[in-house]
Every structure is written in C-alpha cells, then in structure tokens.
Amino acid sequence: MGLTGCSEDNNMKPFSDNQTPPGQVTNIQMKPGAGSVDISYTLPDDKDLLYVKAVYTLQSGKQREVRASYYTNSxxxxxxxxxxxxxxxxxxxxxxxxASDPVTIQVQPKESPIWAVRRSMELRADFMGVKIIAENEEKADLAIQVFYKDSLDKWANMEGIYxxxxxxxxxxxxxDTLTYEVGAVIRDKFQNYTDTIFAQISPYFETDLEKSKYRDGRLPGDTPERGGSEGIAKLWDGNTTAAQRYMTAQPEDGSPSSCTIDIGQTAQLSRLKFWTYPEWMASGPWPYYFRGTPRIIEVWGSQNPNPDGSWDSSWYLLSxxxxxxPSGLPYGQMSDEDKRYAEAGFxxxxxxxxxxxxxxxxxxxLNWEGTTWLxxxxxxVYGDNRKQN
Incomplete structure (x- = not known):
C-alpha cells in the first residue's frame, strides 16, 4: 500500500464545491443546565450538510463556537x-x-457551577498551611487560586488547585504558625471568576519527623514479606518514585496485613503521607490505584507496644x-488528575x-485488587516532636 503526501503549497480544499447555502435548523428546543444550555433541533433536508455551528460571546468577551456533526441533532x-x-x-x-443564514435564539442558562462551589467553600487552618474544603457537585473543571498576606502585607500566591x-x-x-489573612478565587476553564472568599487562620505546628531514626519494628503477627519486596527500610529511603518497594504477602485467611515501624522519636503525630508506585502495564500507561496499593488502610499508634504483637490496649487507632x-473511574483506569494526585502522595x-x-x-x-496484601x-510521618514542659 502506498502513501500520498500533501502538495508543497499545502492548500486545504473543501470536500466539494457547492456554493448553495444549506437550509437552516428548525424546531429548536432548549434545556438549561448549570452554566450551560442543551439544545436540540431538526436538521435541514440537505444531503450536502456537514455540520451545525453555534456562535455566542462569553463573559470574558471571547467568542465561543460549538460544533456538532450531521450525525447528531443536539x-x-x-x-x-x-x-x-x-x-x-x-x-x-x-x-x-x-454557511446558511443564521438562526438567532435567546438562551438562559442556570447558575454557573463555580457559584455553588464558592458558597460551599471553607478556608481552615491546618498543619503549617490552609485547608480548602468545597463541594463541586457538577464535577466542573476548576482552578482554585489561594493567596495570603505576607510579612510585608502584600498578597502572595500559593500553589493552585486544579x-x-x-x-x-x-x-x-x-x-508558619502565625496569623494570616488568606483568600481564594475559583475559576473555570472559560475564564469565569468568582469573587474572593477571605478568612483569617493560624496554622498549627508540625515538622517532618527525621527518617534516619525510623527502624523496623516488626512484631509477632505482622505479615511476612512477599517475593520481590525490597525490605521495610525501603519505605524511608527518600525515594518516592523508585520501582523497588516494600510488599507484604497475602494472608492465607484473607485477614488484614500489617507491619510495624519504630519512628525513633516520641511525637504528637499530625499526619502520615505515603507514596505508591504505578503497576507496570505492557499495554499502555502505568496505572496507580492498582493491585496491592492501599484502598482502605488503618494507621495505629503506640508508645510501648505489647511485645507479643497483640492488638490490645497498647495500640490506639490514629486513622x-x-x-x-478524584475521577471515580473504574479499576485500571485513571485521569490526569488521578495521576497528579497519586504522584503527590496520599x-x-x-x-x-x-x-x-x-x-x-x-x-x-483492602487493596485495589480486592485482597489485603500491602x-x-x-x-x-509528620508531627510535633518538641519536648513537653
């Protein structure tokens, strides 16, 4: 089979040379949605019809065009x-x-999704930062820009949320653990912006607990490693992207797997962050949220655990x-946002x-394949390891 190339002047010509305008769409029906309007219509009886185009102006002043082929009527x-x-x-x-002569219609959408997100949004103090909480029921594609007043009383941007x-x-x-004035603005992909929500916060202290002090705290009853595991010390070597990792065996009775870590210091813990590695797939992208990586995991704490490994009162549930x-996609599939979320750590x-x-x-x-190996x-681990008075 041979391939044909483009001519040097690369002139793109229409499919045909019919200068007779097609008929107009008729019987237009409208259904308003959040920041949108669904329209349906009857196509003209024109065998040469290629597509239908709607043209309107956005709040930003930019003209938007939406096209639909002749295979659909909406x-x-x-x-x-x-x-x-x-x-x-x-x-x-x-x-x-x-083109045909235009059919001009008036549409009236419902409220843009950014406003419902704006009304639900809260800015709260968190450990060394600000927590942003909101509901995005329409699953709108959003950017949230957060900023704070610095020591010079000037607004400084923080990392955006997409x-x-x-x-x-x-x-x-x-x-820091100072008092800050913070603000946030919500933007959609069409450059529509909300007004600013403001709050005053005083973040809580935490520090990353030094990994050089972490040790294997294996206790009786903890799950053995499976073949291919690189040892539990792999969990604190500082490499969040290496293919080498720590893995437990699958308990034969289907019970939860477990491992114990001595963090080498006593602290008031605030959070634990973990990273996983995407499973290798010969057929395409390497997915996170796969096989033995955590789907539901518990974190327990102890000051002085029972040496027999019992899950007794020497242990207390931390989380x-x-x-x-983020996408809610089925097992084995992920969006760009899912990937960014996993790469940043949980x-x-x-x-x-x-x-x-x-x-x-x-x-x-529970792991993502429906079993319990880890x-x-x-x-x-993060927390406050300062000495108590």
Whole structure:
C-alpha cells in the first residue's frame, strides 16, 4: 500500500464545491443546565450538510463556537457565567464550508457551577498551611487560586488547585504558625471568576519527623514479606518514585496485613503521607490505584507496644483512611488528575487528640485488587516532636 503526501503549497480544499447555502435548523428546543444550555433541533433536508455551528460571546468577551456533526441533532452550549439571556446564532454548513443564514435564539442558562462551589467553600487552618474544603457537585473543571498576606502585607500566591472532583479537600502548606489573612478565587476553564472568599487562620505546628531514626519494628503477627519486596527500610529511603518497594504477602485467611515501624522519636503525630508506585502495564500507561496499593488502610499508634504483637490496649487507632480517585473511574483506569494526585502522595490525617506516639502500625484493610496484601514505596510521618514542659 502506498502513501500520498500533501502538495508543497499545502492548500486545504473543501470536500466539494457547492456554493448553495444549506437550509437552516428548525424546531429548536432548549434545556438549561448549570452554566450551560442543551439544545436540540431538526436538521435541514440537505444531503450536502456537514455540520451545525453555534456562535455566542462569553463573559470574558471571547467568542465561543460549538460544533456538532450531521450525525447528531443536539449540542451543549457551555461557558456561561450568569443567568441572564444570551444571544446565540446557529449556522448550518455544507461540505464546501458554505454557511446558511443564521438562526438567532435567546438562551438562559442556570447558575454557573463555580457559584455553588464558592458558597460551599471553607478556608481552615491546618498543619503549617490552609485547608480548602468545597463541594463541586457538577464535577466542573476548576482552578482554585489561594493567596495570603505576607510579612510585608502584600498578597502572595500559593500553589493552585486544579480539579474536577466532587469533594474538594486539599491542604496547601508552606505557612508558619502565625496569623494570616488568606483568600481564594475559583475559576473555570472559560475564564469565569468568582469573587474572593477571605478568612483569617493560624496554622498549627508540625515538622517532618527525621527518617534516619525510623527502624523496623516488626512484631509477632505482622505479615511476612512477599517475593520481590525490597525490605521495610525501603519505605524511608527518600525515594518516592523508585520501582523497588516494600510488599507484604497475602494472608492465607484473607485477614488484614500489617507491619510495624519504630519512628525513633516520641511525637504528637499530625499526619502520615505515603507514596505508591504505578503497576507496570505492557499495554499502555502505568496505572496507580492498582493491585496491592492501599484502598482502605488503618494507621495505629503506640508508645510501648505489647511485645507479643497483640492488638490490645497498647495500640490506639490514629486513622482509618480510604483512597478516593478524584475521577471515580473504574479499576485500571485513571485521569490526569488521578495521576497528579497519586504522584503527590496520599495524606492521612491522624487523630490530633491521640497520645504521643513512638510506634506506628499499618493495617491494610483492602487493596485495589480486592485482597489485603500491602504494596508501598515510601512514607513520611509528620508531627510535633518538641519536648513537653
């Protein structure tokens, strides 16, 4: 089979040369949505019809075009900022790119999703940062810009949040334990912005607990390693992206797997962060949220565990954590946001009212393949290890 190339002048010509404009769409029906309007219509009886195009102006002043092929009789007009009426012109095009006269309609969308997110948003103090909580029921593609007043009383930007997830719950760190005025603005992909939400916060102290002090705290009853595991010390070698990792065997009775770590210091723990490695797939991208990586995991703490390994009163629950894919996609699939979320590491918030802790015990309740063996690449424990008065 041979291949044909383009001519040197690379002139792109229409499919045909029909200068007769096609007919207009008729019987237009409208259904308003959040920041959008769904329209349906009857196509013109024109064998040379190629597509239908709607043209309208966004709040930013930019003209937006939405196209639908002749295989369908509907389209979604999106990107609206308010609930006012907006003029839309609808054209039919034939295969020679000749347009019909426009049909002009008035559409009235419902409120843009950014406003519901804005009303639900809270800015709270967190450990060395600000926590952003909001609901995004429409799964709108959002950017949240957060900023704070610095020591010079000037506004400084923090890292942005880019998400389509329903339950927004993220912390941006890098602040001190001072009192800050913080603010946030929500933007969608059409450059629509909310007004600013402001709050005053005083972040809590934490520090990353030095990994050089971590030790294997294996106790009777902890799960043995499986073949291919690189040893539990792999969890604190500082490498969050290496293929080498720590893995337990699968308990024969299907019970949770566990491992114990002596963090080498007594501290009031605030959170544990863990990283996983994406499973190798010959057929395509390497997915996170796969096989033995945690889906539901518990973190337990102890100051002085029973040496027989019993899950007795010497242990107290610090957290039961479920990993949620931002996209909600099925097993083995992930979005770009899912990938970014996993690469950044999973933050497990620990009970701030629990006793000071020297040992942590990870208890894998459920992994992504539906069993209980554990597969981790790296951990970092955070807390307050300052001496008590």
């Amino acid at each position: 389209m979604t007009l999106d990107g609206f900022f308010d609930t006012e009426e907006h003029e839309v012109k609808i054209y039919s095009y034939n295969k020679s790119e000749v 998400t389509k997830t329903v339950d927004i719950n993220q912390t941006l760190r890098g602040l 039961r954590y479920e990993v949620i894919k 933050n497990v918030e620990l009970d701030p009212l629990a006793p000071r802790t020297k040992y942590i015990r990870l208890k894998q309740i 597969d981790l690449t790296e951990i970092q």
